[in-house]
Amino acid sequence: MEPLISQIPIHRNSAQHKWVSCCSFCTFHRWxxxxxxxxxxxxxxxxxxxxxxxxxxxxxxxxxxxxxxxxxxxxxxxxxxxxxxxxxxxxxxxxxxxxxxxxxxxxxxxxxxxxxxxxxxxxxxxxxxxxxxxxxxxxxxxxxxxxxxxxxxxxxxxxxxxxxxxxxxxxxxxxxxxxxxxxxxxxxxxxxxxxxxxxxxxxxxxxxxxxxxxxxxxxxxxxxxxxxxxxxxxxxxxxxxxxxxxxxxxxxxxxxxxxxxxxxxxxxxxxxxxxxxxxxxxxxxxxxxxxxxxxxxxxxxxxxxxxxxxxxxxxxxxxxxxxxxxxxxxxxxxxxxxxxxxxxxxxxxxxxxxxxxxxxxxxxxxxxxxxxxxxxxxxxxxxxxxxxxxxxxxxxxxxxxxxxxxxxxxxxxxxxxVDYHQVIELWRVRKLDLLPFMVTFLVSLWEIQYGIVAGILVSGAMLLYHEARPKIKVTDHGFLLMELDSGLSFPATEHLSHVIYNNALQVSPPRSVVLNCQHVSRIDFTVVNELRNLLKQFRLQNVTLIFSGLKNSLLEVLNAADLPQLQHTESVEAAFESLLGHTHND
Structure with missing residues (x-):
């Protein structure tokens, strides 16, 4: 005999489905x-x-x-x-x-x-x-x-x-x-x-x-x-x-x-x-x-x-x-x-x-x-x-x-x-992780509840620092190839802009850039707005900024923002060919 729940017509996205799911026998077993x-x-x-x-x-x-x-x-x-x-x-x-x-x-x-x-x-x-x-x-x-x-x-x-x-x-x-x-x-x-x-x-x-x-x-x-x-x-x-x-x-x-x-x-x-x-x-x-x-x-x-x-x-x-x-x-x-x-x-x-x-x-x-x-x-x-x-x-x-x-x-x-072996292991594996450990330990000796908060704040600051300072590898191919190793979010905006300005726009002569976004999986409005300003500066300096390896989700965001003269390619090689062809035409 079929279970009673299967005899109820359910629309997958409906509130009725969610209610029935919450009241199902399996859910009852889970709770x-x-x-x-x-x-x-x-x-x-x-x-x-x-x-x-x-x-x-x-x-x-x-x-x-x-x-x-x-x-x-x-x-x-x-x-x-x-x-x-x-x-x-x-x-x-x-x-x-x-x-x-x-x-x-x-x-x-x-x-x-x-x-x-x-x-x-x-x-x-x-x-x-x-x-x-x-x-x-x-x-x-x-x-x-x-x-x-x-x-x-x-x-x-x-x-x-x-x-x-x-x-x-x-x-x-x-x-x-x-x-x-x-x-x-x-x-x-x-x-x-x-x-x-x-x-x-x-x-x-x-x-x-x-x-x-x-x-x-x-x-x-x-x-x-x-x-x-x-x-x-x-x-x-x-x-x-x-x-x-x-x-x-x-x-x-x-x-x-x-x-x-x-x-x-x-x-x-x-x-x-x-x-x-x-x-x-x-x-x-x-x-x-x-x-x-x-x-x-x-x-x-x-x-x-x-x-x-x-x-x-x-x-x-x-x-x-x-x-x-x-x-x-x-x-x-x-x-x-x-x-x-x-x-x-x-x-x-x-x-x-x-x-x-x-x-x-x-x-x-x-x-x-x-x-x-x-x-x-x-x-x-x-x-x-x-x-x-x-x-x-x-x-x-x-x-x-x-x-x-x-x-x-x-x-x-x-x-x-009191496990001193953990201190030795932290020192051996990653010395920087001793910082939240020691802050938590020392502050907890003063007030135990503040120690937890202090440790979380230090760990959070370390996490945010890496978020705000993603690694950007810069190589010279006659034009610059910049490779990002992680996502782009608003804390990283200033860092990305600084690297691009210093290496491409504030040199003489200005240089074109291929921005390899193969490892970028997310982007937010602050970054999009900064990219709009960068594209404008590249256009004024008569050089090119090309995005390569953009995932479909990122491309949808950039297209929705209607960025002027947005150029993107599926691969770095295709971006190289585009820039070389543009140079020969010039």
């Missing part, structure tokens, strides 16, 4: 990707998804608590932000590996705009989600293409340095350290004599244990048929322990601290009191009453968030898209960027109803998810359930989590983002 893989779901996939979901869940809980600290929020807000992504992405996501939740970089960005205020954080999540969904519906994913790789690496490196050093205060047990990076460095070193010995010993011990477990995992040899069962089991135990190392370290530290606190021994700085139970499901607050009774309106909050409403949604999308593309390439599948925008946006909108702050894809947890053998996005549902169980039953225990252990988790999580 709800779970409909594509769920009918094929089987028991083996379920087994692998449960194993991966549990493993990622044990990694997510301690990281979520730690990242809430980075964002300047009570630790429970990390868990509030960590479960909705698993449920929503299962339905809307196009990558089997990606896990959505709080990340170090997004937490740091949020910290600059929310000022530790949960109302600001939750409303920011809602507004970010609206912006991201709008970008998806308008199919504006190409905007991320204007953020170059050096800018991304400069930003992530600076964020890792800022986040990592920001946790030194917790390792040392220091208080009242400013958030600004350079002030943070100064006051941290100034207050080293005030460090608490218990926090230092515990923090350094946790870091060493995490490093050892990471090293053990990275040095595990690949298994082969020659290995005995005991070797296989031992290697699996080591791999599993290293994979959930964050949970092991935090749980171990918490148990030790709880036993000491029960014996009235207070050596460590604790996380402290947290809210009990699951967050209420309610819309985000659009205004706030401060402790002194002042009402902060929605418009005031939006003004306070300022540039964060542009930077945070875009960086969230960029981080997640980069991760999903990387793992899609590694595991041989493709993602739909606009659908990813939609999934992240909906997650942030719904997440704001459970007191979440903005989330995005996590590289570390996605790597764990992939390595554990996840088969579908359903693994995220298992992770979400584990976070919900932690919220429901473990919140009183979180009081005893030492801040030094969470700081150790954060430092070890962000260290890999």
């Amino acid at each position: 709800i990707p779970i409909l594509t893989w769920l009918p094929k779901y089987n028991f083996r996939w379920l087994q692998m998804d449960i194993i991966a979901g549990v493993t990622v869940g044990l990694t997510t809980v301690p990281q979520a608590l730690a990242y809430a600290e980075v964002a300047g929020l009570p630790v429970q807000y990390g868990l509030y932000s960590a479960f909705m992504g698993g449920f929503m992405y299962c339905v809307l996501g196009t990558s089997k590996d990606v896990t959505l939740g709080p990340t170090a970089i997004m937490s740091l960005l949020c910290a600059f705009y929310i000022g530790g205020d949960p109302v600001y954080a939750v409303l920011l999540s809602f507004l970010c989600g609206l912006i991201q969904v709008s970008l998806a519906l308008l199919r504006l994913g190409f905007l991320l293409d204007f953020i170059s790789y050096p800018v991304i690496k400069g930003f992530t490196s600076a964020a890792a340095v800022t986040i990592g050093f920001g946790q030194i205060k917790s390792i040392l047990g220091l208080k009242n350290i400013p958030h600004q990076f350079f002030l943070q460095v100064y006051y941290t070193f100034q207050k080293i004599p005030e460090a608490r010995l218990g926090d230092v010993v515990l923090g350094v011990s946790c870091m060493l244990l995490l490093i050892v477990l990471m090293w053990m995992k990275s040095t595990l040899p690949p298994l082969s048929e020659e290995h005995t069962t005991h070797v296989r089991v031992a290697q699996k135990i080591v791999w599993s322990a290293a994979t959930v190392r964050n949970a092991l370290v935090v749980v171990g530290a918490t148990v030790m601290v709880f036993s000491l606190e029960s014996a009235d021994q207070h050596y460590f700085t604790l996380t402290g009191k947290t809210s009990k139970g699951l967050p209420p499901f309610r819309p985000p607050a659009f205004s706030e009453i401060t402790p002194n009774g002042t009402i902060v309106s929605f418009s005031d909050i939006v003004l306070d968030l300022g540039g964060g409403l542009a930077i945070i949604p875009l960086m969230g999308l960029l981080e997640s898209i980069a991760i999903s593309k990387a793992f899609g390439s590694q595991n041989n599948y493709r993602i739909d960027p606009n659908q990813e925008f939609f999934a992240i946006g909906i997650t942030n909108i719904i997440g704001s109803f459970v007191s979440a702050y903005p989330v995005t894809g996590s590289f570390g947890r996605t790597a764990v998810n992939s390595q554990t053998g996840v088969c579908t996005p359903a693994g995220g549902v298992i992770t979400g359930v584990i976070v919900l169980l932690s919220l429901a039953y473990l919140m009183p225990v979180f009081y005893y989590i030492p801040k030094a252990s969470l700081a150790a988790v954060i430092i070890c999580a962000v260290t890999p983002f």
